[in-house]
Amino acid sequence: MTTRDTILQAALERFARTGYLGSSIQQIADDVGTSKSSVLYHFESKEALLEAAMQPAIDAMSALVAALPQTGPDKLEAIPALATGFVDVLMAHSAAVSVFVTQRGALRDVPVIGRANALVDEIASTLVQEAPSARVLTRVSIGLAGVAFILGDGLDDEREHVDPAEMREIFIDTLLELCLPQPQSLERIR
Amino acid sequence: MTTRDTILQAALERFARTGYLGSSIQQIADDVGTSKSSVLYHFESKEALLEAAMQPAIDAMSALVAALPQTGPDKLEAIPALATGFVDVLMAHSAAVSVFVTQRGALRDVPVIGRANALVDEIASTLVQEAPSARVLTRVSIGLAGVAFILGDGLDDEREHVDPAEMREIFIDTLLELCLPQPQSLERIR
DNA sequence: CATCGTACTGACCGATCGGTCAGAGCTTGA
DNA sequence: TCAAGCTCTGACCGATCGGTCAGTACGATG
Known part of the structure; x- marks a missing residue:
């Protein structure tokens, strides 16, 4: 693996664990055993490093959205595939x-x-079929946010x-289940 | 309202909008129209300011958990009340x-x-009745995380x-619905 | 009037931040 | 052999950070 790729991976893990603002270029350099100057040689700024580290996840999610049928009855049938793809991409890029x-x-x-925000909006609007009550x-938003939060959370936790x-x-x-317009029954619990 | 309370409120809003590490004491002081030294007079450190700002939300959630029945069949009946209380506390303290x-x-x-983490764990384990599969x-976690994320998100958004x-x-x-052990049917969509 | 506690401020401190720069070490090809 | 180019480094820069401190303004109390 090239030095550049090593830096990229270490940066993404650091950003995920201690936050972007909580991670210094010096710390990332120490993680990979190089110097701060070396990091800034491969990436012109800290923000450029963040962009490069997030790009693969953005690309994967973009590809997923691009494969969606735009109109017609196919759209409804695409929902299970979209949900599956969404979960797969998230699990493959949990640090991002x-x-x-x-x-x-x-x-x-x-x-x-x-860009990532725009993608999420697009997915949410697709998962909500027909008339969006x-x-x-809200149900779909809870699902998307909940799944994303949990997947992004379980990194260093034991x-x-x-x-x-x-x-x-x-x-x-x-x-x-959350995409369904109405829950069937809640009598069992309330 | 006292200067101290004004600082507290401004700090919580700043922390929610730009993050703890992304918010400087100087910025908070500017928000309330006072000096950085004044902020540090009322709160001995930036971290103490964060603690004080989060405390009301922690207290409200603690009171909710403390009111739970510890054992017996009452525990099952407490689930709807807990879910309701959870949502109410979150909506009342969305910035925190x-x-x-x-x-x-x-x-x-x-x-x-x-401390907040411990509270969430306690709530989750209560919402999961009997043998936790x-x-x-996971379903309960998705619900808690999803609801919390959405409520904490819609602050400055339009x-x-x-x-x-x-x-x-x-x-x-x-x-x-997510507390129920099994969804009833998914045939309508897949 | 003198005194004391509360509220507050500006000047200042050391540390760390992201970023620049000149140059060292090394490989490659003419 | 030497010039070019890629990788990498330490020294250094200005800015900003959280925090300290001496001192000021002021109302309440004796």
């Missing part, structure tokens, strides 16, 4: 997801964060390790 | 929720953040304003 979830407010002026919209395949299935099922 | 959701990783060493545990009472109802319903 963590950075986005926790930094999107403080870093709203950084272009790459803005406030109820379905959380008990559940089988990733099982987690994937639960995420997808729950997401699809 | 935003700080917690976005900063809990980077600020894991700050005591007040640790990975499925129910998001279309839905009726807060309607949002509250949707949040509670969705949370309770």
Whole structure:
């Protein structure tokens, strides 16, 4: 692996663990055993380093959205595939997801964060089929945010390790359930 | 309102909008029209300011948890009340929720953040009734995280304003639905 | 009037930040 | 052999950070 790629990976992990503002270029350099100047040789600024580190996740999510049918009845049938793809991309880029979830407010002026926000909006509006009631919209938002938050969270935690395949299935099922316009019954509990 | 309370409120809003590390004492002082020294006169450090700003939300959530029945069949019946209380506290302290959701990783060493984490764990374990399968545990986590994330997010956004009472109802319903061990049917969509 | 505690301020401190720059070490090809 | 180019480094810069401190303004109390 090239020095550049090593820096990229270490930076993403640092940003996810201690935040963008809480991570200094010097710390990232120490993580990979090089100098601060070396980091700034490969990336022209700290912000450029963040952009480069987030780009693969953005690309994967963009590809997912681009493959969606734009109109017609196919759109409804695409929902399960979209939910599956969404979960897969998030699980494959959990560090980038963590950075986005926790930094999107403080870093709203950084272009790459803005692009990620636009993608999320697009996915949410697709998962909400037909007439978007406030109820379905909110339910889908809870699902997307909840899944993203959990996936971005379990990085350094010593959380008990559940089988990733099982987690994937639960995420997808729950997401699809929340896309349904109405819950069937709540009598069992209230 | 006293100067101290004014600082407290301005600090919480700043921390929620630009993050703890992204907010300087000088900026907070400017927000309230006083000096940096004045802020440090009322609060012995920046971290103490964060603790004081988060404390009301922590207290409200603690009171909610403390009111729970510890054992017996009452525990199951307490679930709807807990979900309702959880949503109400979050809506009443959305700025503090935003700080917690976005900063809990980077600020894991700050005591007040640790206390908040413990509270969330307690709520989650109560919402999961009886034998906690990975499925129910994950579903509840998605609900808690999703609701918290959305409530902490909509501060400065120009998001279309839905009726807060309607949002509250949707949040509670969705949370309770996710506490159910199994979804009834997904055939309508997949 | 003198005194004391509270509220507040500007000047200042050391540390750390992101970033610049001149140059060292090394490989490659003419 | 030497020039060019890529990788990398330490020294250094101005700015800003959280925090300290001596001192000021002022109302209440004796």
